Amino acid sequence: MERNNMLQAAQLINSAKCIIIAAGAGMGIDSGLPDFRGNKGFWRCYPELESEQLSFSDIASGTAFIEHPNKAWQFYGHRYSLYKNTNPHHGFKILLNWISDLNKDYYVYTTNVDGHFQKAGFDADKIMEVHGSINYWQCSLACNDSLLEVDEPHYDFSTLPQCPCCQRYLRPNIKMFNDPYWLSQRTFAQKSGYRRLLMRYQADEIVVIEIGAGQHIPTIRREVEVLGSPVIRINPELGPLPRGYIAIEQGALEALCAIDSALSLPKENKPCLC
Ligand SMILES: [Zn+2]
Known part of the structure; x- marks a missing residue:
């Protein structure tokens, strides 16, 4: 068959x-590459976010980069590096x-x-x-419509990337849950x-x-x-x-x-x- x-x-x-x-x-x-969908897979990869009871949809959300940018970049920065360094x-x-x-x-x-x-x-x-x-970044508040193409496999997230216009944090140009800020x-x-x-x-x-x-x-x-x-x-x-x-x-x-x-x-x- x-x-x-x-x-x-x-x-x-x-x-x-x-x-x-x-x-x-x-x-x-x-x-x-892991499949991050669903809380089980998400928390298996990021147990510290489980202890804070932050779900996949809390982090993969348009407001995450405004409310808790460090945690949001902890997840997306790891994904960025993983995707960049995997063939x-x-x-x-x-x-x-x-x-x-x-x-x-x-x-x-x-x-x-x-x-x-x-x-x-x-x-x-x-x-x-x-x-x-994930290879294009934008302002987390969409203060302007520019997209920044990023191609740095060893990007160091010790300092989070900032919007050159409003100095708020940048975020990946990914459509997230409850996301009025995604530039489409x-x-x-x-x-x-x-x-x-x-x-x-x-x-x-x-x-x-x-x-x-x-x-x-x-x-x-x-x-x-x-x-x-x-x-x-x-x-x-x-x-x-x-x-x-x-x-x-x-x-x-x-x-x-x-x-x-x-x-x-x-x-x-x-x-x-x-
Ligand atoms: Zn901005």
Whole structure:
């Protein structure tokens, strides 16, 4: 069954003109990144915030950088350094190879804020970061609309970064909970690129590869479902499957390697799937 799904996935990728890579937190796990969603995972990584009864949504909030900036940067500064000093796993390269070797158009639609698609070599103009990026910083009170691109893997957070206009603290340009201060212009520009790409193709000329998208906040799953294109869902926790989805109940790297092997089989060895 699983092997048949791999072959069907390979066949869909082969015949599509355009690949939408829709990736959630599960995509980063094989690079060694933790999934911070939910208080359990959050407190496991930051036990001192549990003792202060600060939940994930207290820290991942638009007001956290105003009310307790040290604690907010304790979390986001650690994440920034972690993402900067971790390399994307081989699955990213496999996706890039499909795009170049099979001559596909593509777009990445991701809720991840780690910038790992850019780091792996994907075109920055073909990435939509729904929740923004940790590699861009803004004023915590949005006193102006500038975004500062930061590329310093060894940034020292002993002094917190300050807004050059109002001297309040900077914060990552990430959309947080209850967040009136998030500057959305960068993500909105990415979104119009994504919409323009969708208009160039019929739904059946696209294949969506949905990878590690969570069920708890189903932003990606919902986006993918309304496209009406064939979907390959890669996730060790598949959840309810809409009709017609090809399901691969594995982590990102394992599944992408398996599909890659199926894609590289010579045609005569491929069983007929009709
Ligand atoms: Zn400011």
